[in-house]
Amino acid sequence: MPAGLCQLAERWEHVEILVVTAESGGEPASRVLPALDLLPHSVRYADDHASVLGAGPHPDVVLVDARRSLAGARDACRTLRTSRVRVPLLAVVYEAGLAALSADWGLDDVVLATAGPAEVDARLRLLVDRLTGQTYAATNGLITSGDLSINPDTYAAKLKGRPLYLTYKEFELLKFLAQHPGRVFTRDQLLREVWGYDYFGGHRTVDVHVRRLRAKLGTEYESMIGTVRQVGYKLVLPPRAEAQALIEDLEASWHTATPDPAATPQTSSR
16 A cells, blocks of 8 residues: 555544445445545445435445446435435546536535545545534534534624625525535526525526625635536535645555556567
């Protein structure tokens, strides 16, 4: 194991991972996401998403195999997302399958099946840390994301300790996005969730409120509400400078330890 991965194992505790896959036979981890074999996490498997949360210890992350059956993986993600148990969903795909992903999958993140162990571990850790932080904030009645804090009980929002003076719908929109950081919502979804099913306004209503929110967040934080072209909006998670540096160091160690087949000189036999 590269030195960087040893540092990774010492720094963090194990993550309970549940892999939902249609693969059968032995050693499914080596086929679904080979990098898992090089990480010190606990992994178990299920071939039926309906029984995923019914038995065994509660997972920290559910990893859905979307390498081949994209339609089946999408159905599994939707079923899990509508369950009462809140758990991060991470899809494993081949590069060709990225085009099939959309907001209605309900995913928290996606990773390529060819990703190295450092990238996989970083994605897992960020998902778990994000959920843990939200759970802690929820027990204190607050919703937090980086420098943003929202108190649903008092209808107060603060950014870096500075009060934000929001209208009712601006507050509700910001609160909803902050409750699902990183997840993309279409304008139709936002209209239903924030304005209600009986609202007959159009997409422009969402765009106007997003523009006003960005103005009140200020130039330093206006990018917290990100636009995903032809899809909708999301609350952008605050950057993790320290985590990013570690990712880059570990990825460098991984690529150094793994020879590139294309760079290997070919010898011809005569």
